[in-house]
Every structure is written in C-alpha cells, then in structure tokens.
Amino acid sequence: MAVKSLLIGYDLNRPGQDYSSLIKEIKAFETWWHHLDSTWIVRTSKTTNEVRDVLKQHIDSGDELLVAELTGNAAWVGFNQTGSKWLKENL
Template structure:
C-alpha cells in the first residue's frame, strides 16, 4: 500500500468536551503534524474513510470531522522552520 498524507480537521461542538482520547488516537499515527489547534496531517497507508471511522469513536454525534487526502500542492505562512520543513518533506 502507498503511504499518503491525510488532513484531519475537527470541531468538537459540546462545551467542555474532552479532546484527550481523540488526540491520543491521532498521536498513534507514526508520523503526524499539528501546528494548528484542531488541524492535523497524518501519514498513513489507511484511506480517508478508514481514518474517519477510527476517529469517529472519539467524538460525539454533534461534532464535525473532516478527513481528506492531500495532493502534494500547498502554501502556508507563519509556521516555524521545523513545521515548514515537515510540510515540505511530507507534502511536496
């Protein structure tokens, strides 16, 4: 299988929601990037659907979750040199 980069974004809509189990699950991916509060990029052989299904176990029905495969093209600003290097190495 081919390793790809997937963008994961979420909004947990219930006040006082506990992100701990969701964040722990995202950190299970061997390679991940998180420089924005609720936006991650993970490197995996899993499909976007498979990642969505795993993460849905850690959110409520009122929450929103987005998982999309990245194409390799991107632009960004304001990140540390380390964050920018990760993006260049894993997206382009």
C-alpha cells in the same frame, strides 16, 4: 498500499468536551503534524474512510470531522522552521 498525507480537521461542539482520546488516537499514527488548533496531517497507508471510522469513535454525534487526502500542492506562512520543514518533506 502507498503511504499518503491525510488532513484531519475537527470541531468538538459541546462546551468542555475532552479532546484527549481523539488526540491520543491521532498521535498513534507514526508520522503526524499539528501546528493549528484543530487541524492535523498524518502519514498513513489507511484510506480516508478507515481513518474517519477510527476517529469518529472519539467524538460525539454533534461534532464535525473531516479527513481528506492531500495532493502535495500547498502554500503556507507563519509556521516555525520545524513545521515548515515537516510540510516540505511530507506533502
């Protein structure tokens, strides 16, 4: 199965919610990028549905979670050299 880049975005809507288990699960992917508050990019051979199913175990029913496959076309501004380099190499 081919490795691809997936965008993960979430909003945990209950005040005081603990992000630690969700973040730990995302960081379990071998390759990840995180330069925006609730947005991550991971490299994986898993499908969007598989990633969603793993991550949804770490959020509440009132939270929102998006997992989308990236096409490789992107533009950005304001990231440091490390963040930009990662994007160039992994999108």
